[in-house]
Structures are given as C-alpha cells and as structure tokens.
Amino acid sequence: MTSFIKANNMLDRSRIALGLALLAFAFHLPARAADVVITSENKGAETISLGFVDFICAKGDAKTIPFTPHAVIAWDLEFSGRFKIKAAPRFDSTTKGEFKSDGALAYVRGEYTLEGDNFTLACDLIDIDTQEKIIGKKYSGKKADLRQSAHKFSDELVYQLFGEKGIAQSRIVYVNKRGGNKEISVMDYDGANVTEVTKNKSINLMPTWVDGKGKVLYTSYAGGQPQFYLKDFESGKNGVFFTSKGMNTSPGYNKMDKEIVYASTMDGNTEIYRRGFPDGKSQRLTFSGSIETSPSWSPNGYEIVFISDRGGKPMVYVMDRDGSNLRALTHEGDYYGSPSWSPKGDRIAFAAMDEGNNLNIMTISPDGKDQAKLTTQAGSNENPSWSPDGRHIVFMSTRTGGPEIFMMDADGKNQKRISFSGGNSMPKWSDY
Amino acid sequence: MNLKHWTLVGLSALAIAGCAKKPKPEPVAEPQPPRMDEPARTPAEPPKVDEEALRRQRIQARVSEVFKPVYFAYDQSTLSAEGQSTLQEIGKLMKEVPEITARVEGHADEKGSNDYNLALGERRAKTVNDYLTSYGIQGTRLSTISYGEEKPASEGHDESAWSKNRRVEFTTTF
Numbered sequence: 243m244t245s246f247i248k249a250n251n252m253l254d255r256s257r258i259a260l261g262l263a264l265l266a267f268a269f270h271l272p273a274r275a276a277d278v279v280i281t282s283e284n285k286g287a288e289t290i291s292l293g294f295v296d297f298i299c300a301k302g303d304a305k306t307i308p309f310t311p312h313a314v315i316a317w318d319l320e321f322s323g324r325f326k327i328k329a330a331p332r333f334d335s336t337t338k339g340e341f342k343s344d345g346a347l348a349y350v351r352g353e354y355t356l357e358g359d360n361f362t363l364a365c366d367l368i369d370i371d372t373q374e375k376i377i378g379k380k381y382s383g384k385k386a387d388l389r390q391s392a393h394k395f396s397d398e399l400v401y402q403l404f405g406e407k408g409i410a411q412s413r414i415v416y417v418n419k420r421g422g423n424k425e426i427s428v429m430d431y432d433g434a435n436v437t438e439v440t441k442n443k444s445i446n447l448m449p450t451w452v453d454g455k456g457k458v459l460y461t462s463y464a465g466g467q468p469q470f471y472l473k474d475f476e477s478g479k480n481g482v483f484f485t486s487k488g489m490n491t492s493p494g495y496n497k498m499d500k501e502i503v504y505a506s507t508m509d510g511n512t513e514i515y516r517r518g519f520p521d522g523k524s525q526r527l528t529f530s531g532s533i534e535t536s537p538s539w540s541p542n543g544y545e546i547v548f549i550s551d552r553g554g555k556p557m558v559y560v561m562d563r564d565g566s567n568l569r570a571l572t573h574e575g576d577y578y579g580s581p582s583w584s585p586k587g588d589r590i591a592f593a594a595m596d597e598g599n600n601l602n603i604m605t606i607s608p609d610g611k612d613q614a615k616l617t618t619q620a621g622s623n624e625n626p627s628w629s630p631d632g633r634h635i636v637f638m639s640t641r642t643g644g645p646e647i648f649m650m651d652a653d654g655k656n657q658k659r660i661s662f663s664g665g666n667s668m669p670k671w672s673d674y
Numbered sequence: 675m676n677l678k679h680w681t682l683v684g685l686s687a688l689a690i691a692g693c694a695k696k697p698k699p700e701p702v703a704e705p706q707p708p709r710m711d712e713p714a715r716t717p718a719e720p721p722k723v724d725e726e727a728l729r730r731q732r733i734q735a736r737v738s739e740v741f742k743p744v745y746f747a748y749d750q751s752t753l754s755a756e757g758q759s760t761l762q763e764i765g766k767l768m769k770e771v772p773e774i775t776a777r778v779e780g781h782a783d784e785k786g787s788n789d790y791n792l793a794l795g796e797r798r799a800k801t802v803n804d805y806l807t808s809y810g811i812q813g814t815r816l817s818t819i820s821y822g823e824e825k826p827a828s829e830g831h832d833e834s835a836w837s838k839n840r841r842v843e844f845t846t847t848f
Contacts, residue, residue, distance in 0.1 A: 463821075595786065
C-alpha cells in the first residue's frame with residue numbers, strides 16, 4: 243500500500259458507507275486499484291490532485307511530431323474533470339514541494355522514443371513520497387498511433403483511480419463546411435486527427451455512429467434525394483445504405499438491439515421509423531400527420547425521445563419502442579429541437595428556443611422534472627450529444643460567429659471550443 | 675452539382691437529353707424529329723433561323739418570369755395570397771406549355787433545429803405541390819425535395835435574411 247492510495251482511501255472511507263455492491267465490483271479489479279476505486283463513489287464531486295512532469299524524449303527528435311505526449315495526457319486528465327493537474331518541467335525537491343502543497347500525493351512522468359516511423363512510450367504514476375511506481379504502462383507502435391497511446395494511458399489512469407472507463411479514445415463525427423459543400427468528417431474528441439469521411443461535393447448531414455467507432459451512418463444528397471449512406475471504417479466502404487421514397491434523415495443507433503431509429507417521408511409525411519441494422523424491415527412508429535423527427539434512443543432501447551409539432555409547436559415527446567405510451571416531456575416554451583438521451587439514462591438534453599430566437603442547450607429528467615439550462619451565451623446552441631460516460635456534452639454553437647463545435651460538462655460548466663476550421667456542426671460523440 | 679443526379683425528371687426529358695448529346699461528335703446534319711427540342715444551352719448552329727429555338731427562348735423567358743419563389747411565415751407552411759397568385763401564374767404556364775416539368779424545393783430559415791427544418795421544408799414543398807396538382811397540373815410533372823436550412827438564399831442572420839430563406843423555389847426543365 244502506498245501512502246497515495248491510503249490517503250485517498252481513507253478520505254473516502256470517512257465519507258461514504260461501503261455498499262456490498264461496491265465491494266463486489268472491487269473484487270474484479272487488481273488489489274491495488276480496488277482500494278482506489280472506492281474514490282469513484284463521489285460521483286465526480288471529488289477530484290484527485292496529480293503532479294505532472296514533462297515527458298522526456300529519450301531518443302529521436304521531439305520536433306518531428308506536432309504534439310508532446312504529456313500535453314495530450316494532461317489535456318485528457320483536466321478535461322475529464324476528475325483530476326487537478328499541477329505541471330512542472332521536471333521532478334525535483336522544489337516541484338515536489340509544489341505538488342504537495344497542491345494536494346498531490348502522486349505524479350505522472352514519462353519517456354518516449356522516436357525512431358524512423360516507430361515510437362515507444364512509457365508512462366508512470368509515481369508516489370511522491372516513496373517514489374514507488376503505482377501504475378506503469380508501456381506502449382509502442384507506428385508514430386501515427388503515438389497520440390492514441392497517450393490517450394490510452396489517460397484512460398488507464400481514470401480506470402485505475404476511479405473504476406470507470408475513460409473517454410480519451412472516443413471520437414466525434416460532424417458536418418464540416420468544405421468548399422461551399424457540407425461534408426462529413428471525424429476527429430478525436432480533443433479536436434485532433436481530423437479525417438474526411440465524404441468528398442462528394444454535395445450536402446451530407448446528421449451523421450451518427452454505428453457499431454461503436456466502426457461505422458458512420460448519415461444522410462446525403464449525393465444521389466439527389468436525401469437518403470442514408472454508410473461509411474465502414476474497417477472495410478473503407480462508403481455508399482448507399484438504403485433508399486426509400488421521399489427522404490430519410492436523423493438516424494440514431496441502439497447498440498442494445500442493433501437497431502436504428504430515424505425520420506422518413508416514405509409514406510408521405512415526416513414520421514418516425516425503426517429498423518434493424520444492418521438488415522431489417524422498416525416499422526413505422528408515429529401516425530400523427532404532423533412533423534415527427536429527431537428521434538433518439540434511451541440507452542436501454544426501451545424508449546425513444548423525439549420532436550413532434552402535433553400540438554402546434556415542436557415539443558419533446560417520449561414513446562415506447564413500438565410507438566405506444568406516448569407522453570409529452572415539455573409543456574411550456576415555443577420551440578424544442580434535437581433531443582439526446584444520456585448514456586446513463588438519467589437525463590435528456592435538447593435545444594430550446596429563448597425570446598431572442600436563439601436555441602440553448604437544456605437537460606431534463608426523463609420524468610419531465612428538474613429542467614436545467616446549460617448554455618446562456620449568445621448565438622444558437624444546438625445538437626447536444628453525450629460523451630459515452632455521460633459526464634460531458636458536445637454541441638454546435640454560433641456564439642463565436644459561424645457554427646463551431648463546443649464541449650461542456652453535463653452541468654454546463656467548462657464550455658470550450660473544440661473545432662476551429664470554419665463552419666462545423668451536427669457533432670455526435672462516439673462510444674468509448 | 676446535383677443537377678446531373680435528378681431522379682425524378684420525366685422520361686421525355688431524359689429522351690431529349692439523350693438526343694441532345696448524340697450529335698456532339700458530328701454537327702447536326704439530319705433533320706431532327708419535330709417534337710425533339712434541343713436545349714438552348716447546346717452551341718448554336720451557324721446563322722440559321724431556327725423557329726424552334728426562338729420558341730424555346732420565349733418559353734425560357736416566361737419560365738424565368740413566372741417561376742418565382744413562394745415565401746412563408748416563420749414555422750408555417752400555409753400559402754399567402756401572394757404565394758397563391760404566384761402559383762396560379764405557374765399553373766397557367768404549365769398548362770400552356772405541357773413539356774415543362776418542375777422540381778419543387780422546400781427551404782427553411784436557420785432558426786430552429788436542422789432536423790425539424792428539413793421536415794418543415796418538405797411540408798412547404800408538399801403544400802406547393804398539392805396546390806399545383808389541385809390547380810390541374812399532373813403529379814408526374816412535379817417532384818419535391820427539401821433542403822431544410824442547408825441551402826439559404828441569403829447568408830445573413832437577421833429577419834430580412836430569414837424571410838428570404840423561408841421559401842419554395844423551382845428548378846424547371848422543358
């Protein structure tokens with residue numbers, strides 16, 4: 243037992259009663275991490291302070307890569323909201339004092355090499371007092387994957403210290419205005435590694451992840467009418483997924499049942515349908531004659547939240563997966579859009595129009611209670627999408643002029659811009 | 675860009691396009707079948723008074739004049755009196771020139787969500803489509819598509835831009 247672990251452990255023992263379930267969970271983890279995992283019961287209210295020392299490039303030229311691994315990891319840890327980072331160029335008696343006065347009991351250090359196309363990366367979490375290695379990880383591979391390995395270590399720290407999966411390897415798919423067209427791109431969740439998915443010089447919209455990070459389903463005008471296209475990152479294939487009469491838009495994927503829910507005009511009016519993925523028969527779920535669109539699955543696949551103007555104005559509704567049991571979630575206000583159910587099932591995010599005709603992101607409990615307004619900045623704030631751990635929301639905002647992609651904590655704190663390349667919208671956060 | 679990919683252009687229009695392309699390698703020497711109209715955009719032949727070309731020019735001018743956008747109120751798809759009179763003019767011309775076909779394109783302003791605006795644009799296009807069919811235009815001469823807020827006519831971010839963007843536009847062939 244290191245003092246770092248003991249201290250964190252005791253901190254929590256004094257605060258929380260240890261439930262049997264928690265103990266059972268702890269048994270599945272290595273003994274050392276099991277002690278630390280108890281800290282996660284603070285539900286993000288608590289943070290762990292860590293010292294953070296610049297990594298050493300032990301071989302090769304650090305300038306041949308456009309980032310430093312420690313900057314990538316430090317960004318991840320700070321973004322997660324779980325860590326308070328105190329950075330220093332090296333570990334010595336001065337920084338030791340700084341780390342400790344900042345409340346840190348351990349620090350992160352690392353070393354990497356760059357040779358030809360290859361890299362190695364060693365990352366450690368070290369007890370400040372005993373210098374004992376609490377966590378040590380080694381990665382190697384092609385240089386192009388170095389950034390990804392740094393993210394892996396960030397996730398390792400989150401998992402070992404909080405017992406929950408980290409999101410540092412997740413990605414964002416979005417619409418990018420390119421050459422006057424709207425094309426699909428993906429990027430790492432921190433805005434790096436932008437990859438173009440479409441180059442068809444048409445209008446491509448509403449991308450959504452399917453099969454984890456494996457595929458992207460989107461609506462494209464490439465063939466004239468807006469229809470579904472599918473990009474498979476493994477095979478590289480990118481083409482028509484299925485077509486029907488009218489237009490098909492707003493797809494959402496349910497990994498529990500491998501189904502998609504979407505809006506279609508195949509029967510005339512814009513209604514909600516669901517269908518197996520990749521194959522299946524489309525089943526119509528709404529029959530109102532009004533506009534029904536923007537469907538999003540509950541994480542257990544039992545329910546669907548969507549927008550309908552059946553009452554005269556676009557409002558948020560919830561129905562069961564077969565279209566039954568309809569209920570309105572919002573009653574006041576004039577205009578709601580783009581609802582998105584959180585991965586833990588406890589909140590639904592959506593955009594709501596204010597008096598100035600601007601949309602702001604709000605969240606609400608699935609029982610219609612406890613509404614919270616998360617954005618109050620100028621501009622329109624739309625298309626919220628949850629991080630896979632439910633702790634963050636990515637969204638589009640025009641607060642800085644044109645549409646760009648922003649992120650914030652699930653309670654609206656720490657809003658920051660992620661995209662900078664002029665005209666980005668409709669972000670969807672991938673699975674872990 | 676998308677013009678090449680129309681899916682709903684009438685068969686006769688396709689036939690015309692097919693014939694228009696063939697003569698490319700050689701100048702048109704043989705007489706054209708009387709009903710096959712050559713699109714105005716193909717290079718003009720040496721100075722030859724072409725009655726048909728003149729007729730097409732006249733129709734083109736009428737089409738440009740008559741097929742004006744129809745505008746809508748915020749979050750509405752009902753036709754104004756002005757919109758109805760525009761559509762009556764369009765209906766008259768389409769009755770007069772039976773080879774005109776039109777793609778009815780619904781648009782919305784940037785207010786609100788993209789998903790809803792696509793549906794709203796669709797509803798506006800359908801309203802116009804239904805008006806024209808009830809005016810007596812065959813449904814096969816019309817097709818609809820929605821662009822939602824994705825293809826604004828005006829890039830501004832105020833009411834004057836929004837009012838120009840809440841519209842139905844037409845793309846015509848004849």
